[in-house]
Amino acid sequence: MAMSPTMKPGPLLRRVALNAYREARFNYWSYLFILPALVILGAFLLYPALYAFRMSFYDWQVLGESEFVGLENYRRFFEMPNVRLAVQNTLYYTAINVPGTLFVSLFVALLLNAEIRARAWFRVLFYLPVISSDVAVSLLWKWIYWAGERGLLNNLIGVFGFPPQDWLGDPKLAMPAIVLLTIWKGMGGNMLIFLAGLQSIPPELYEAATIDGAGVWARFRHVTWPLLRPVTLIVLLLLTISSLQVFTPVFVMTGGGPANHTLTIAFYIYNLAFGSGLYGFASAVSYLLFAAILGITFIQRRYFGDVIY
Protein backbone atom coordinates (compact mmCIF):
# COMPACT_ATOMS: atom_id res chain seq x y z
CA MET A 1 0.00 0.00 0.00
CA ALA A 2 1.46 3.34 -0.97
CA MET A 3 1.41 5.81 1.89
CA SER A 4 2.41 9.37 1.52
CA PRO A 5 5.67 9.85 3.41
CA THR A 6 4.56 13.25 4.71
CA MET A 7 1.59 11.82 6.54
CA LYS A 8 1.07 13.50 9.90
CA PRO A 9 0.62 11.39 13.02
CA GLY A 10 -2.96 12.03 14.07
CA PRO A 11 -5.36 10.40 16.46
CA LEU A 12 -5.37 6.63 15.96
CA LEU A 13 -9.02 6.45 14.96
CA ARG A 14 -8.56 9.03 12.26
CA ARG A 15 -5.56 7.21 10.88
CA VAL A 16 -7.36 3.90 10.78
CA ALA A 17 -10.35 5.51 9.13
CA LEU A 18 -8.14 7.19 6.56
CA ASN A 19 -6.37 3.92 5.77
CA ALA A 20 -9.65 2.11 5.41
CA TYR A 21 -10.88 4.85 3.13
CA ARG A 22 -7.76 4.64 0.96
CA GLU A 23 -7.94 0.88 0.83
CA ALA A 24 -11.59 1.03 -0.15
CA ARG A 25 -10.85 3.56 -2.86
CA PHE A 26 -8.04 1.40 -4.14
CA ASN A 27 -10.26 -1.64 -4.07
CA TYR A 28 -13.05 0.15 -5.78
CA TRP A 29 -10.75 0.76 -8.73
CA SER A 30 -9.64 -2.88 -8.65
CA TYR A 31 -13.22 -4.01 -8.98
CA LEU A 32 -13.85 -1.50 -11.74
CA PHE A 33 -10.90 -2.97 -13.65
CA ILE A 34 -12.27 -6.50 -13.52
CA LEU A 35 -15.94 -5.54 -13.81
CA PRO A 36 -16.32 -5.60 -17.63
CA ALA A 37 -14.64 -8.99 -17.87
CA LEU A 38 -16.73 -10.43 -15.05
CA VAL A 39 -20.00 -9.08 -16.46
CA ILE A 40 -19.36 -10.53 -19.90
CA LEU A 41 -18.04 -13.87 -18.68
CA GLY A 42 -20.87 -14.10 -16.19
CA ALA A 43 -23.60 -13.29 -18.67
CA PHE A 44 -22.29 -15.25 -21.64
CA LEU A 45 -20.34 -18.10 -20.09
CA LEU A 46 -21.28 -18.93 -16.51
CA TYR A 47 -24.98 -18.09 -16.68
CA PRO A 48 -25.66 -20.03 -19.91
CA ALA A 49 -23.69 -23.01 -18.60
CA LEU A 50 -25.89 -23.15 -15.50
CA TYR A 51 -28.99 -22.34 -17.52
CA ALA A 52 -28.30 -25.37 -19.72
CA PHE A 53 -28.24 -27.56 -16.63
CA ARG A 54 -31.74 -26.37 -15.74
CA MET A 55 -32.94 -26.73 -19.32
CA SER A 56 -31.82 -30.34 -19.36
CA PHE A 57 -34.68 -31.20 -16.96
CA TYR A 58 -37.35 -29.55 -19.09
CA ASP A 59 -39.09 -30.08 -22.37
CA TRP A 60 -37.88 -26.61 -23.24
CA GLN A 61 -39.93 -24.34 -25.48
CA VAL A 62 -38.61 -21.09 -26.88
CA LEU A 63 -42.13 -19.75 -27.17
CA GLY A 64 -44.74 -20.89 -24.72
CA GLU A 65 -44.68 -22.97 -21.59
CA SER A 66 -41.74 -25.31 -20.86
CA GLU A 67 -42.65 -28.50 -19.09
CA PHE A 68 -40.61 -30.00 -16.27
CA VAL A 69 -39.81 -33.59 -17.21
CA GLY A 70 -37.25 -34.58 -14.58
CA LEU A 71 -34.68 -37.05 -15.86
CA GLU A 72 -36.65 -37.85 -19.00
CA ASN A 73 -34.09 -36.16 -21.27
CA TYR A 74 -31.28 -38.16 -19.73
CA ARG A 75 -33.27 -41.37 -20.06
CA ARG A 76 -33.94 -40.59 -23.69
CA PHE A 77 -30.23 -40.27 -24.23
CA PHE A 78 -29.95 -44.03 -23.93
CA GLU A 79 -32.84 -44.66 -26.28
CA MET A 80 -32.42 -42.28 -29.19
CA PRO A 81 -31.03 -44.34 -32.07
CA ASN A 82 -28.50 -41.77 -33.27
CA VAL A 83 -26.99 -41.02 -29.88
CA ARG A 84 -25.12 -44.29 -29.79
CA LEU A 85 -23.75 -43.67 -33.27
CA ALA A 86 -22.71 -40.12 -32.38
CA VAL A 87 -20.90 -41.31 -29.26
CA GLN A 88 -19.18 -44.15 -31.12
CA ASN A 89 -18.11 -41.89 -33.96
CA THR A 90 -16.79 -39.21 -31.62
CA LEU A 91 -14.80 -41.76 -29.63
CA TYR A 92 -13.45 -43.27 -32.83
CA TYR A 93 -12.43 -39.83 -34.08
CA THR A 94 -10.81 -38.97 -30.74
CA ALA A 95 -9.05 -42.31 -30.54
CA ILE A 96 -7.21 -41.74 -33.82
CA ASN A 97 -6.95 -37.96 -33.85
CA VAL A 98 -5.38 -37.53 -30.40
CA PRO A 99 -2.49 -40.02 -30.67
CA GLY A 100 -2.06 -39.20 -34.37
CA THR A 101 -1.68 -35.46 -33.83
CA LEU A 102 0.33 -35.95 -30.66
CA PHE A 103 2.95 -38.19 -32.21
CA VAL A 104 3.24 -36.34 -35.49
CA SER A 105 3.67 -33.00 -33.71
CA LEU A 106 6.14 -34.45 -31.22
CA PHE A 107 8.14 -36.02 -34.03
CA VAL A 108 8.30 -32.78 -36.01
CA ALA A 109 9.19 -30.83 -32.85
CA LEU A 110 12.08 -33.23 -32.21
CA LEU A 111 13.31 -32.73 -35.76
CA LEU A 112 13.03 -28.96 -35.46
CA ASN A 113 14.83 -28.95 -32.14
CA ALA A 114 18.06 -29.91 -33.94
CA GLU A 115 20.45 -27.16 -34.90
CA ILE A 116 19.12 -26.25 -38.31
CA ARG A 117 19.63 -23.02 -40.16
CA ALA A 118 16.19 -22.51 -41.69
CA ARG A 119 14.33 -23.40 -38.50
CA ALA A 120 12.23 -20.23 -38.46
CA TRP A 121 11.06 -20.92 -42.02
CA PHE A 122 10.01 -24.46 -41.22
CA ARG A 123 8.15 -23.24 -38.18
CA VAL A 124 6.22 -20.77 -40.31
CA LEU A 125 5.37 -23.39 -42.94
CA PHE A 126 4.12 -25.85 -40.33
CA TYR A 127 2.05 -23.13 -38.72
CA LEU A 128 0.21 -22.02 -41.88
CA PRO A 129 -2.58 -24.63 -41.60
CA VAL A 130 -3.14 -23.66 -37.97
CA ILE A 131 -4.04 -20.05 -38.65
CA SER A 132 -6.14 -20.84 -41.72
CA SER A 133 -9.86 -20.89 -41.12
CA ASP A 134 -11.46 -24.26 -40.40
CA VAL A 135 -14.14 -23.75 -43.02
CA ALA A 136 -11.68 -22.84 -45.77
CA VAL A 137 -9.36 -25.78 -45.16
CA SER A 138 -12.25 -28.22 -44.74
CA LEU A 139 -13.54 -27.04 -48.09
CA LEU A 140 -10.08 -27.38 -49.60
CA TRP A 141 -9.76 -30.95 -48.36
CA LYS A 142 -13.25 -31.76 -49.54
CA TRP A 143 -11.97 -30.85 -53.00
CA ILE A 144 -8.76 -32.84 -52.50
CA TYR A 145 -10.86 -35.86 -51.47
CA TRP A 146 -13.25 -35.38 -54.42
CA ALA A 147 -14.50 -38.74 -55.68
CA GLY A 148 -13.61 -40.01 -59.14
CA GLU A 149 -10.60 -39.21 -61.26
CA ARG A 150 -10.76 -35.43 -60.75
CA GLY A 151 -9.87 -35.59 -57.08
CA LEU A 152 -6.27 -34.74 -56.25
CA LEU A 153 -5.82 -37.57 -53.78
CA ASN A 154 -7.24 -40.11 -56.23
CA ASN A 155 -4.75 -38.81 -58.78
CA LEU A 156 -1.90 -39.24 -56.34
CA ILE A 157 -2.80 -42.79 -55.37
CA GLY A 158 -3.45 -43.52 -59.04
CA VAL A 159 0.26 -42.98 -59.67
CA PHE A 160 0.89 -46.02 -57.49
CA GLY A 161 -1.78 -48.02 -59.25
CA PHE A 162 -4.59 -47.78 -56.70
CA PRO A 163 -8.16 -47.38 -57.94
CA PRO A 164 -9.97 -44.09 -57.17
CA GLN A 165 -11.90 -44.02 -53.87
CA ASP A 166 -14.97 -42.14 -52.75
CA TRP A 167 -13.14 -40.81 -49.68
CA LEU A 168 -15.97 -38.90 -48.06
CA GLY A 169 -18.75 -41.10 -49.40
CA ASP A 170 -17.42 -44.44 -48.20
CA PRO A 171 -18.57 -45.28 -44.64
CA LYS A 172 -15.20 -46.87 -43.84
CA LEU A 173 -13.04 -44.06 -45.22
CA ALA A 174 -14.99 -40.91 -44.30
CA MET A 175 -13.90 -40.61 -40.67
CA PRO A 176 -10.21 -41.43 -41.26
CA ALA A 177 -10.29 -38.84 -44.07
CA ILE A 178 -11.56 -36.20 -41.64
CA VAL A 179 -8.89 -37.21 -39.13
CA LEU A 180 -6.16 -36.80 -41.74
CA LEU A 181 -7.35 -33.22 -42.31
CA THR A 182 -7.42 -32.41 -38.60
CA ILE A 183 -3.97 -33.89 -38.01
CA TRP A 184 -2.66 -31.76 -40.87
CA LYS A 185 -4.35 -28.70 -39.42
CA GLY A 186 -3.61 -29.28 -35.75
CA MET A 187 -0.03 -30.45 -36.02
CA GLY A 188 1.68 -27.04 -36.15
CA GLY A 189 0.18 -25.60 -32.98
CA ASN A 190 0.96 -28.63 -30.84
CA MET A 191 4.41 -28.81 -32.38
CA LEU A 192 5.14 -25.30 -31.07
CA ILE A 193 4.06 -26.26 -27.55
CA PHE A 194 6.35 -29.31 -27.70
CA LEU A 195 9.17 -27.19 -29.08
CA ALA A 196 8.88 -24.76 -26.16
CA GLY A 197 9.01 -27.74 -23.82
CA LEU A 198 12.02 -29.28 -25.58
CA GLN A 199 13.94 -26.04 -25.37
CA SER A 200 13.51 -25.91 -21.63
CA ILE A 201 15.35 -29.22 -21.20
CA PRO A 202 18.92 -28.40 -20.10
CA PRO A 203 21.46 -29.49 -22.78
CA GLU A 204 23.86 -30.77 -20.08
CA LEU A 205 21.52 -33.72 -19.56
CA TYR A 206 22.00 -34.79 -23.17
CA GLU A 207 25.75 -34.34 -22.92
CA ALA A 208 25.87 -36.46 -19.78
CA ALA A 209 23.72 -39.13 -21.42
CA THR A 210 25.95 -39.14 -24.51
CA ILE A 211 29.06 -39.56 -22.39
CA ASP A 212 27.35 -42.50 -20.70
CA GLY A 213 26.99 -44.02 -24.15
CA ALA A 214 23.28 -43.37 -24.74
CA GLY A 215 22.18 -43.46 -28.37
CA VAL A 216 19.47 -41.37 -30.00
CA TRP A 217 16.66 -43.64 -28.82
CA ALA A 218 18.00 -44.02 -25.27
CA ARG A 219 18.38 -40.25 -24.96
CA PHE A 220 14.77 -39.80 -26.07
CA ARG A 221 13.48 -42.58 -23.87
CA HIS A 222 15.31 -41.61 -20.68
CA VAL A 223 15.80 -37.84 -20.96
CA THR A 224 13.36 -36.22 -23.37
CA TRP A 225 10.20 -38.26 -22.76
CA PRO A 226 10.23 -38.10 -18.93
CA LEU A 227 11.13 -34.41 -18.83
CA LEU A 228 8.52 -33.58 -21.43
CA ARG A 229 5.76 -35.21 -19.43
CA PRO A 230 4.02 -32.03 -18.20
CA VAL A 231 4.00 -30.62 -21.73
CA THR A 232 2.72 -33.90 -23.15
CA LEU A 233 -0.10 -33.81 -20.63
CA ILE A 234 -1.14 -30.31 -21.70
CA VAL A 235 -1.13 -31.30 -25.37
CA LEU A 236 -3.03 -34.49 -24.56
CA LEU A 237 -5.69 -32.61 -22.61
CA LEU A 238 -6.15 -29.84 -25.16
CA LEU A 239 -6.35 -32.34 -28.01
CA THR A 240 -8.82 -34.59 -26.23
CA ILE A 241 -11.10 -31.73 -25.25
CA SER A 242 -11.15 -30.28 -28.76
CA SER A 243 -11.53 -33.71 -30.41
CA LEU A 244 -14.61 -34.53 -28.36
CA GLN A 245 -16.24 -31.36 -29.73
CA VAL A 246 -15.29 -31.61 -33.39
CA PHE A 247 -17.86 -29.80 -35.52
CA THR A 248 -16.72 -27.68 -38.47
CA PRO A 249 -14.98 -30.32 -40.64
CA VAL A 250 -18.02 -32.57 -40.25
CA PHE A 251 -20.42 -29.76 -41.11
CA VAL A 252 -18.49 -28.72 -44.21
CA MET A 253 -17.18 -32.03 -45.54
CA THR A 254 -19.81 -34.68 -44.89
CA GLY A 255 -22.78 -33.16 -43.07
CA GLY A 256 -22.60 -36.22 -40.82
CA GLY A 257 -22.87 -38.66 -43.71
CA PRO A 258 -22.52 -41.14 -45.30
CA ALA A 259 -25.43 -42.76 -43.42
CA ASN A 260 -24.45 -40.97 -40.17
CA HIS A 261 -20.97 -42.47 -40.16
CA THR A 262 -19.38 -39.12 -39.31
CA LEU A 263 -22.16 -37.83 -37.08
CA THR A 264 -20.32 -36.48 -34.02
CA ILE A 265 -21.75 -35.39 -30.68
CA ALA A 266 -21.28 -31.67 -31.29
CA PHE A 267 -22.91 -31.95 -34.72
CA TYR A 268 -25.71 -34.01 -33.18
CA ILE A 269 -26.34 -31.36 -30.50
CA TYR A 270 -26.42 -28.69 -33.20
CA ASN A 271 -28.99 -30.70 -35.15
CA LEU A 272 -31.10 -31.39 -32.08
CA ALA A 273 -31.27 -27.74 -31.06
CA PHE A 274 -31.35 -25.92 -34.36
CA GLY A 275 -32.80 -28.60 -36.61
CA SER A 276 -35.40 -30.28 -34.39
CA GLY A 277 -35.91 -27.60 -31.71
CA LEU A 278 -35.25 -30.13 -28.92
CA TYR A 279 -33.47 -27.61 -26.70
CA GLY A 280 -33.96 -29.51 -23.46
CA PHE A 281 -32.70 -32.78 -24.88
CA ALA A 282 -29.78 -30.99 -26.58
CA SER A 283 -28.84 -29.53 -23.18
CA ALA A 284 -28.94 -32.96 -21.56
CA VAL A 285 -26.63 -34.36 -24.26
CA SER A 286 -24.26 -31.42 -23.89
CA TYR A 287 -24.15 -31.89 -20.12
CA LEU A 288 -23.27 -35.54 -20.55
CA LEU A 289 -20.49 -34.42 -22.91
CA PHE A 290 -19.35 -31.93 -20.27
CA ALA A 291 -19.29 -34.70 -17.66
CA ALA A 292 -17.31 -36.93 -20.02
CA ILE A 293 -14.77 -34.17 -20.66
CA LEU A 294 -14.36 -33.49 -16.95
CA GLY A 295 -13.98 -37.20 -16.28
CA ILE A 296 -11.36 -37.68 -18.96
CA THR A 297 -9.47 -34.58 -17.80
CA PHE A 298 -9.48 -35.95 -14.27
CA ILE A 299 -8.26 -39.40 -15.30
CA GLN A 300 -5.52 -38.00 -17.51
CA ARG A 301 -4.35 -35.74 -14.69
CA ARG A 302 -4.34 -38.57 -12.23
CA TYR A 303 -2.40 -40.72 -14.62
CA PHE A 304 0.08 -38.15 -15.87
CA GLY A 305 0.46 -35.83 -12.90
CA ASP A 306 -0.36 -32.16 -12.58
CA VAL A 307 -0.72 -29.52 -15.21
CA ILE A 308 1.77 -26.72 -14.85
CA TYR A 309 0.66 -23.45 -16.34
Add this chain to the structure above:
Amino acid sequence: MSQPSLPFYRRQQFGAAVGKLAVCALLIAGALLSFFPFAWMVSTAFKTPPQVLAVPIRWLPDPITGENFAAAWRRFDFARYFLNTLFISSAVTVLSVTICSMAGYAFAKRRFWGREMIFNLLLATLTIPGAVLMTPLFLVILKLGWINKFIGIIVPFCVSVTNIFLMRQYISTLPTELEEAARIDGASDFTIWWRIILPLSKPAMATLAIFSFVGAWDGFLWPLIVLKDKAMWTLNVALGLLQQEYIAAEGSPWGVMMAGSLLVVLPLIGVFLTLQRYFMSGLTIGAVKG
Protein backbone atom coordinates in the same frame (compact mmCIF):
# COMPACT_ATOMS: atom_id res chain seq x y z
CA MET B 1 36.51 -36.23 -30.62
CA SER B 2 38.79 -37.42 -33.39
CA GLN B 3 39.14 -41.10 -34.09
CA PRO B 4 41.66 -41.27 -36.92
CA SER B 5 41.98 -45.07 -36.79
CA LEU B 6 38.34 -45.65 -37.80
CA PRO B 7 37.16 -45.68 -41.42
CA PHE B 8 35.33 -42.45 -42.38
CA TYR B 9 31.84 -43.92 -42.19
CA ARG B 10 32.27 -44.96 -38.59
CA ARG B 11 33.53 -41.63 -37.35
CA GLN B 12 31.30 -39.57 -35.15
CA GLN B 13 31.32 -36.49 -37.41
CA PHE B 14 30.14 -38.62 -40.29
CA GLY B 15 27.31 -40.02 -38.21
CA ALA B 16 26.28 -36.54 -37.13
CA ALA B 17 26.34 -35.28 -40.72
CA VAL B 18 24.17 -38.17 -41.92
CA GLY B 19 21.80 -37.58 -39.04
CA LYS B 20 21.51 -33.90 -39.88
CA LEU B 21 20.91 -34.68 -43.53
CA ALA B 22 18.15 -37.12 -42.60
CA VAL B 23 16.55 -34.55 -40.30
CA CYS B 24 16.62 -31.94 -43.07
CA ALA B 25 15.18 -34.34 -45.62
CA LEU B 26 12.32 -35.29 -43.28
CA LEU B 27 11.63 -31.66 -42.48
CA ILE B 28 11.52 -30.66 -46.12
CA ALA B 29 9.13 -33.52 -46.84
CA GLY B 30 6.95 -32.44 -43.92
CA ALA B 31 6.96 -28.81 -44.98
CA LEU B 32 5.94 -29.80 -48.50
CA LEU B 33 3.09 -31.93 -47.16
CA SER B 34 1.96 -29.05 -45.02
CA PHE B 35 2.12 -26.60 -47.89
CA PHE B 36 0.94 -28.47 -50.94
CA PRO B 37 -2.81 -28.42 -50.16
CA PHE B 38 -2.53 -24.62 -50.26
CA ALA B 39 -0.81 -24.86 -53.62
CA TRP B 40 -3.81 -26.84 -54.86
CA MET B 41 -6.14 -24.17 -53.51
CA VAL B 42 -4.26 -21.41 -55.35
CA SER B 43 -3.99 -23.46 -58.52
CA THR B 44 -7.72 -24.23 -58.58
CA ALA B 45 -8.70 -20.66 -57.81
CA PHE B 46 -6.98 -19.43 -60.98
CA LYS B 47 -8.44 -22.05 -63.33
CA THR B 48 -11.34 -21.70 -65.75
CA PRO B 49 -14.26 -24.14 -65.16
CA PRO B 50 -13.20 -26.57 -67.94
CA GLN B 51 -9.66 -26.65 -66.54
CA VAL B 52 -10.98 -27.41 -63.06
CA LEU B 53 -12.74 -30.45 -64.49
CA ALA B 54 -9.94 -31.49 -66.84
CA VAL B 55 -8.55 -35.01 -66.52
CA PRO B 56 -5.63 -35.65 -66.07
CA ILE B 57 -5.24 -32.88 -63.53
CA ARG B 58 -2.82 -30.04 -64.12
CA TRP B 59 -1.10 -28.03 -61.43
CA LEU B 60 -0.42 -24.92 -63.50
CA PRO B 61 -3.52 -23.11 -64.76
CA ASP B 62 -3.25 -22.13 -68.41
CA PRO B 63 -4.61 -19.55 -69.10
CA ILE B 64 -4.58 -17.96 -65.67
CA THR B 65 -7.95 -16.40 -64.95
CA GLY B 66 -9.12 -13.97 -62.29
CA GLU B 67 -12.76 -14.65 -63.08
CA ASN B 68 -13.32 -16.82 -60.03
CA PHE B 69 -12.33 -13.97 -57.76
CA ALA B 70 -14.56 -11.54 -59.62
CA ALA B 71 -17.45 -14.01 -59.41
CA ALA B 72 -16.92 -14.62 -55.70
CA TRP B 73 -16.58 -10.92 -54.99
CA ARG B 74 -19.66 -9.79 -56.95
CA ARG B 75 -22.01 -12.62 -57.80
CA PHE B 76 -21.64 -14.32 -54.43
CA ASP B 77 -21.38 -11.01 -52.59
CA PHE B 78 -18.10 -11.82 -50.86
CA ALA B 79 -17.35 -8.10 -50.79
CA ARG B 80 -20.12 -7.66 -48.23
CA TYR B 81 -19.12 -10.76 -46.25
CA PHE B 82 -15.54 -9.57 -46.22
CA LEU B 83 -16.56 -6.22 -44.72
CA ASN B 84 -18.87 -7.93 -42.20
CA THR B 85 -16.07 -10.21 -41.08
CA LEU B 86 -13.58 -7.37 -40.92
CA PHE B 87 -15.95 -5.29 -38.80
CA ILE B 88 -16.72 -8.12 -36.37
CA SER B 89 -13.08 -9.16 -36.00
CA SER B 90 -11.88 -5.59 -35.45
CA ALA B 91 -14.54 -4.89 -32.83
CA VAL B 92 -13.75 -8.13 -31.00
CA THR B 93 -10.04 -7.27 -31.07
CA VAL B 94 -10.45 -3.77 -29.63
CA LEU B 95 -12.81 -4.92 -26.88
CA SER B 96 -10.72 -7.95 -26.06
CA VAL B 97 -7.46 -6.03 -25.73
CA THR B 98 -9.07 -3.32 -23.58
CA ILE B 99 -11.06 -5.54 -21.26
CA CYS B 100 -8.44 -8.26 -20.85
CA SER B 101 -5.60 -5.84 -20.16
CA MET B 102 -7.68 -4.11 -17.50
CA ALA B 103 -8.55 -7.38 -15.81
CA GLY B 104 -5.02 -8.73 -16.30
CA TYR B 105 -3.58 -5.66 -14.59
CA ALA B 106 -5.94 -5.98 -11.62
CA PHE B 107 -5.17 -9.66 -11.18
CA ALA B 108 -1.42 -9.18 -11.58
CA LYS B 109 -0.66 -6.07 -9.56
CA ARG B 110 -3.53 -5.08 -7.33
CA ARG B 111 -4.58 -6.49 -4.01
CA PHE B 112 -8.27 -6.71 -3.33
CA TRP B 113 -10.64 -8.88 -1.43
CA GLY B 114 -11.52 -12.08 -3.31
CA ARG B 115 -8.78 -11.77 -5.91
CA GLU B 116 -7.55 -15.37 -5.74
CA MET B 117 -11.06 -16.73 -5.44
CA ILE B 118 -12.33 -14.85 -8.49
CA PHE B 119 -9.27 -15.74 -10.52
CA ASN B 120 -9.57 -19.43 -9.68
CA LEU B 121 -13.25 -19.32 -10.58
CA LEU B 122 -12.30 -17.86 -13.95
CA LEU B 123 -9.71 -20.59 -14.50
CA ALA B 124 -12.32 -23.20 -13.62
CA THR B 125 -14.62 -21.91 -16.39
CA LEU B 126 -11.95 -23.02 -18.88
CA THR B 127 -13.32 -26.53 -18.51
CA ILE B 128 -16.75 -25.55 -19.88
CA PRO B 129 -16.85 -26.92 -23.41
CA GLY B 130 -18.15 -24.70 -26.20
CA ALA B 131 -20.65 -27.40 -27.12
CA VAL B 132 -22.39 -26.94 -23.76
CA LEU B 133 -22.85 -23.24 -24.41
CA MET B 134 -24.28 -23.59 -27.90
CA THR B 135 -27.95 -24.05 -26.92
CA PRO B 136 -28.34 -21.86 -23.81
CA LEU B 137 -26.24 -19.02 -25.21
CA PHE B 138 -28.48 -18.97 -28.25
CA LEU B 139 -31.49 -18.53 -25.97
CA VAL B 140 -29.73 -15.74 -24.05
CA ILE B 141 -28.97 -13.95 -27.31
CA LEU B 142 -32.55 -14.49 -28.41
CA LYS B 143 -33.89 -12.92 -25.18
CA LEU B 144 -31.59 -9.94 -25.64
CA GLY B 145 -32.87 -9.51 -29.19
CA TRP B 146 -29.38 -9.93 -30.63
CA ILE B 147 -30.20 -12.55 -33.27
CA ASN B 148 -29.10 -11.38 -36.71
CA LYS B 149 -27.06 -8.57 -35.19
CA PHE B 150 -23.29 -8.21 -35.12
CA ILE B 151 -23.42 -7.41 -31.42
CA GLY B 152 -24.62 -10.98 -30.83
CA ILE B 153 -21.30 -12.23 -32.22
CA ILE B 154 -19.04 -9.54 -30.84
CA VAL B 155 -19.98 -9.20 -27.17
CA PRO B 156 -20.32 -12.85 -26.03
CA PHE B 157 -16.86 -13.75 -27.30
CA CYS B 158 -14.81 -10.60 -26.79
CA VAL B 159 -13.46 -11.79 -23.42
CA SER B 160 -11.62 -15.01 -22.93
CA VAL B 161 -10.13 -16.33 -19.74
CA THR B 162 -7.05 -17.44 -21.65
CA ASN B 163 -6.41 -13.86 -22.76
CA ILE B 164 -6.88 -12.49 -19.24
CA PHE B 165 -4.43 -15.12 -18.05
CA LEU B 166 -1.94 -14.14 -20.76
CA MET B 167 -2.12 -10.46 -19.80
CA ARG B 168 -1.83 -11.25 -16.11
CA GLN B 169 1.28 -13.35 -16.72
CA TYR B 170 2.92 -10.62 -18.73
CA ILE B 171 1.98 -7.69 -16.47
CA SER B 172 3.19 -9.52 -13.36
CA THR B 173 6.70 -9.49 -14.86
CA LEU B 174 6.69 -5.66 -15.03
CA PRO B 175 8.50 -3.82 -12.23
CA THR B 176 6.21 -2.48 -9.50
CA GLU B 177 8.50 0.48 -8.69
CA LEU B 178 7.24 2.57 -11.63
CA GLU B 179 3.69 2.13 -10.50
CA GLU B 180 4.54 3.10 -6.93
CA ALA B 181 6.51 6.14 -8.04
CA ALA B 182 3.56 7.29 -10.12
CA ARG B 183 1.18 6.76 -7.23
CA ILE B 184 3.39 8.88 -4.94
CA ASP B 185 3.35 11.54 -7.63
CA GLY B 186 -0.42 11.51 -7.32
CA ALA B 187 -1.39 9.60 -10.46
CA SER B 188 -4.90 8.15 -10.38
CA ASP B 189 -5.51 4.44 -10.77
CA PHE B 190 -6.82 4.93 -14.26
CA THR B 191 -3.79 7.01 -15.22
CA ILE B 192 -1.46 4.33 -13.91
CA TRP B 193 -3.15 1.73 -16.08
CA TRP B 194 -3.35 3.98 -19.12
CA ARG B 195 0.02 5.72 -18.92
CA ILE B 196 2.27 3.10 -17.35
CA ILE B 197 0.87 -0.40 -17.65
CA LEU B 198 -0.47 -0.19 -21.20
CA PRO B 199 2.68 1.25 -22.83
CA LEU B 200 4.82 -1.33 -21.06
CA SER B 201 2.66 -4.27 -22.07
CA LYS B 202 2.57 -3.50 -25.79
CA PRO B 203 4.15 -6.82 -26.85
CA ALA B 204 1.56 -8.84 -24.91
CA MET B 205 -1.23 -6.63 -26.25
CA ALA B 206 -0.02 -7.16 -29.79
CA THR B 207 -0.04 -10.92 -29.26
CA LEU B 208 -3.49 -10.77 -27.75
CA ALA B 209 -4.78 -8.56 -30.55
CA ILE B 210 -3.56 -10.99 -33.18
CA PHE B 211 -5.01 -14.02 -31.43
CA SER B 212 -8.35 -12.27 -30.94
CA PHE B 213 -8.49 -11.09 -34.53
CA VAL B 214 -7.59 -14.48 -35.97
CA GLY B 215 -9.97 -16.22 -33.58
CA ALA B 216 -12.86 -13.98 -34.55
CA TRP B 217 -12.03 -14.24 -38.26
CA ASP B 218 -11.96 -18.04 -38.00
CA GLY B 219 -15.20 -18.33 -36.02
CA PHE B 220 -17.87 -20.47 -37.64
CA LEU B 221 -20.34 -22.24 -35.35
CA TRP B 222 -21.50 -19.14 -33.50
CA PRO B 223 -21.97 -16.83 -36.51
CA LEU B 224 -23.76 -19.75 -38.18
CA ILE B 225 -26.24 -19.90 -35.31
CA VAL B 226 -26.77 -16.16 -34.80
CA LEU B 227 -26.57 -14.64 -38.28
CA LYS B 228 -29.55 -16.02 -40.16
CA ASP B 229 -29.94 -13.12 -42.56
CA LYS B 230 -27.83 -13.53 -45.69
CA ALA B 231 -26.78 -9.89 -45.64
CA MET B 232 -25.23 -10.31 -42.20
CA TRP B 233 -23.17 -13.44 -42.94
CA THR B 234 -19.46 -13.67 -42.34
CA LEU B 235 -17.05 -15.12 -44.91
CA ASN B 236 -16.95 -18.48 -43.16
CA VAL B 237 -20.72 -18.78 -42.90
CA ALA B 238 -21.07 -17.83 -46.56
CA LEU B 239 -18.47 -20.41 -47.61
CA GLY B 240 -19.89 -23.13 -45.40
CA LEU B 241 -23.48 -22.67 -46.57
CA LEU B 242 -22.95 -21.63 -50.21
CA GLN B 243 -20.73 -24.62 -50.92
CA GLN B 244 -23.55 -27.03 -50.06
CA GLU B 245 -25.96 -25.11 -52.26
CA TYR B 246 -23.62 -24.85 -55.23
CA ILE B 247 -22.23 -28.35 -55.08
CA ALA B 248 -25.82 -29.56 -55.14
CA ALA B 249 -26.69 -27.24 -58.03
CA GLU B 250 -23.57 -27.19 -60.20
CA GLY B 251 -21.58 -30.23 -59.18
CA SER B 252 -18.09 -28.78 -59.18
CA PRO B 253 -18.00 -25.03 -58.53
CA TRP B 254 -14.49 -25.47 -57.18
CA GLY B 255 -12.84 -22.54 -58.94
CA VAL B 256 -15.11 -20.04 -57.24
CA MET B 257 -15.09 -21.93 -53.94
CA MET B 258 -11.30 -22.01 -53.81
CA ALA B 259 -11.17 -18.32 -54.71
CA GLY B 260 -13.55 -17.67 -51.83
CA SER B 261 -11.42 -19.79 -49.50
CA LEU B 262 -8.34 -17.84 -50.53
CA LEU B 263 -10.16 -14.61 -49.66
CA VAL B 264 -10.72 -16.02 -46.17
CA VAL B 265 -7.23 -17.42 -45.70
CA LEU B 266 -5.04 -14.73 -47.30
CA PRO B 267 -5.67 -11.95 -44.75
CA LEU B 268 -4.87 -14.43 -41.98
CA ILE B 269 -1.65 -15.54 -43.63
CA GLY B 270 -0.78 -11.89 -44.27
CA VAL B 271 -1.32 -10.96 -40.62
CA PHE B 272 0.63 -14.01 -39.54
CA LEU B 273 3.63 -13.44 -41.80
CA THR B 274 3.99 -9.75 -40.93
CA LEU B 275 3.48 -10.22 -37.20
CA GLN B 276 4.81 -13.73 -36.62
CA ARG B 277 7.26 -12.47 -34.00
CA TYR B 278 4.28 -11.78 -31.73
CA PHE B 279 2.61 -15.08 -32.60
CA MET B 280 5.61 -17.05 -31.50
CA SER B 281 6.21 -15.03 -28.34
CA GLY B 282 2.53 -15.30 -27.43
CA LEU B 283 2.83 -19.04 -27.31
CA THR B 284 5.55 -18.84 -24.71
CA ILE B 285 4.22 -16.03 -22.47
CA GLY B 286 3.23 -18.06 -19.47
CA ALA B 287 2.15 -20.85 -21.76
CA VAL B 288 4.46 -23.62 -20.71
CA LYS B 289 7.03 -23.85 -18.01
CA GLY B 290 8.26 -27.37 -18.59
